[in-house]
Amino acid sequence: MGSKAGNFKETTYDAAAATLRPLYNGIGAIKIGKTVGRKWATLKDTYNVIESYHCQSGVHWGNVCGANIQGEDAVAL
Helix, strand or coil: CCCCCCCCCHHHHHHHHHHHHHHCCCCCCCCCHHHHHHHHHHHHHHHHHHHHHHCCCCCCCECCCECCCCHHHHHHC
8 A cells, every 4th residue: 555545454444344335336346455445545645646736835726626737738647
């Protein structure tokens, strides 16, 4: 899992997977602890990148439109 993903123990991810199991809608795989951990790592890494970006001086970030990057620049990302 990602280096900045948090230090949750495997039992925490297993408990989260067990909590999600009754909500399973038949689409995709049933979640297990490792899957939940990987998803959390991805979300946390994405959050850290956005936090790092929007804390820079001279850049804009809004929670509705993000950085509002459009056109060719958005495709390049």
